[in-house]
Amino acid sequence: MSLLKLRDKHDLDFKYNINLRENILNLNIDDYLDLAIRNNKKRRFLFVSKTLGKHLPCNASDMDSLGKYIVEVYEKKYNYLNCGVVISFAETGTALGHSVFNYINGNFEFIHTTRETVEGKKTLDFLEEHSHATNHNLYYDDLKYLKNGEEVILVDDEITTGNTCVNLIKKINELYPKKRYTICSILNWMDEEAFYKFKKLEKELNTEINFVYLFSGSFTFDCDEDKVENIIAQSGNKGKVSFKNNGLKVSYISLDMDKYPQNNKYLKYTGRFGIDKKNQEDLLSIVKEECFKLNIKDGEKTLFLGSEEFMYIPMLFAKQFKEKEIYYHSTTRSPIVHLDVEGYPIKSKFIHHSLYNEGVVNYVYNIDKYNYDKCFFFCELNKDKFDFAEIINIISNTNIKELNIVTFR
Template identity: 75%
Template sequence: MSLLKVKSRNDYKDNLEIKNTLNNKLSYDNNLKENLNFEYNIKLRENIFDLNIDDYLDLGIRNNNKRRFLFISKTLGKHLPCRVSDMDDLGLKIVKAYEKKYNYLNSGVIISFAETATGLGHSVFNHINADFEFIHTTREIVKNKKTLDFLEEHSHATDHYLYYEDLNYFKDGEEIILVDDEITTGNTCINLIKKINNLYPKKRYTICSILNWMDEYSFKRFKSLEKDLNTEINFVYLFSGSFIFKCDEEKIKSKIKESENIDKYILKKNKLKVNYIYIDMDKYEQNKKYLKYTGRFGINKKDQLDLISKVKNECFKLNILDNEKVLFLGSEEFMYIPMLFADQFKKSDIYYHSTTRSPIIDIDIDNYPIKTKFTHNSLYNKGVVNYVYNIDKIKYDKCFLFCEINKDKEEFEEIIKIFSNTDIKELNIVLFK
């Protein structure tokens, strides 16, 4: 049962108000009232495909005093496991929403925001029927590459880098399409648009998202920016509206302390079979540790066709039996390529999501999405904490964990220990030659 449960699809009209008070929903249990004392109200203005929002998102509490809550997607393949078709369908829906409003310009670049929207933006790029290139922002610091750096101010990790120099249409294209899962104030997009336009002015910027919570003041800021930059700025989204969130800050801080207690889980130390699988795939000539086709330094439509071909040619290395329940797990920004591999096994019982830097509070109760949390050091950057959520809540037979960067086997010991404390019988660590 979701926090966003509503009666029927017909309930989604302009100015619909959905009231969600967790304490009221769980009033039969005083312990739950004490555990989670927060409420939020959502008012939808627009829902262009008449979708059931309950199928798309839930709400969690996070350890970030800049913003205490997080809308958690059920279909994005980030924090929660989903079916591959659900994630890729988000990209297709955003493309259809774009096409309902606008005609394509001659050329442009799709930019998605790390880390949550890297897979979503790549999916948009795959489905868009126009001459566009794709790149995603990154938290990776790469030497000897030109970058635009900017801030995502409310994020748990604020710094973004955009390594744009290998793109043709960043300079000469007519449009920039920005893709994120959620737009709240638009500040991050404003920061990036200003930086891009100072270098290479564009005819149009289009900001695409699943959710758009911008208020009238925020939209006016973009209208003012349009005039200042002599450009056009548009918005595409699946849902738009507003929300109010309230919580007891002291109780939330108490729950954060409980959530950070790594000793709260009973260690199972189950016997776990560990395999290492090596995939042949091109890497960037400038920097051999990164894969060519992720979009970190930019790809075009031909690169995308090459990627799909290489995945089809290499997927035979992943052994999956017909009756197995299998998790494909990406790592941080590395989301889309693991999703493509998962998509090759349409007849099997496949789930997909990714590790993340986003620190969400875990509470194992009904109506709350993040029930368990396992913490480990980043596979990419020492000293950066990563989380993987709910991997012990579905009884997977095996998992394929994808890591973009080749690493020594010893460096996976920590994450292997995590999987040994689940009921997963086999962990396959997928690396790239």
């Protein structure tokens, strides 16, 4: 299958071509991705997922199904080993990996990498070389199956060169050699040279490295760098907004959920420090109990908006309201060029400072394009009300009439 996509309107010239090698579940790739331009010269393009719940709004069940599909492919190809750990990559892959962990039938723990710096916690630090934010931490010390398990499953939305996985596999294997590593993704764009790199690594580490994906293939991408740079320069900081008095009603909701015992700044169930299957059962139960505190009337078009790495738990809450018109996605660190033209996925951009890390800029895309009535904004950390001023300003620049800021106690 070959897909040729051209974008040549309003001075944003780029084109890309996808050639699919494998589509194991016979899914329609057009339902899952589009392509946008990044404000990052190291890697100019970004495959924007339509169902991952990051940059674009989606149905929460569609996002959760991605994990289910990956597990389905895994079980078609491999038998489970004795026990192991599922590791997903921050920030875009955090919810995807957690979903894989939820549906996997083996004896696994789950953890995701994080950009958070936590004092007093032992970490594996490694690099994601092409990223806008290259440093990752893996606070692994509370995991028993990383030490004595047989398999590590790495989960990300997309694998292109595999270099990030190589970096992490080497780090893990220095401490706790594994019988098998399995790299799972929605998209796998690795070429023969990249696959050979892993074959070589298998021999070096005396291990097995396998791949699971929904789509694999190759692509070509080309853009006019001068025109892209000109558009970026013209857009500047247009995403910064001031408050518009449009009658926005702002409420604060506090939900009951256990905090991490060694550092109650963070929730216990995100996977930042590792969780097991019993923790996951507890999380699903708590979400069902607490969702009744979120009031949605019939006919209200509602957005559930996560924040940065905090994606999976907001998705679970959104998934509870199956009879309502619910959309779900998250804020992001990823800088994407926005252009409001037909056929281009990222039409608007709003900028705010991170609620988690001082000096870090975040973005929320297309929030003014769907005529939502209500928004639930989820923040893992307990912050003062004035810390949410920029979020309130953003929402006031949309048609949303009611903003509920959701935190946890």
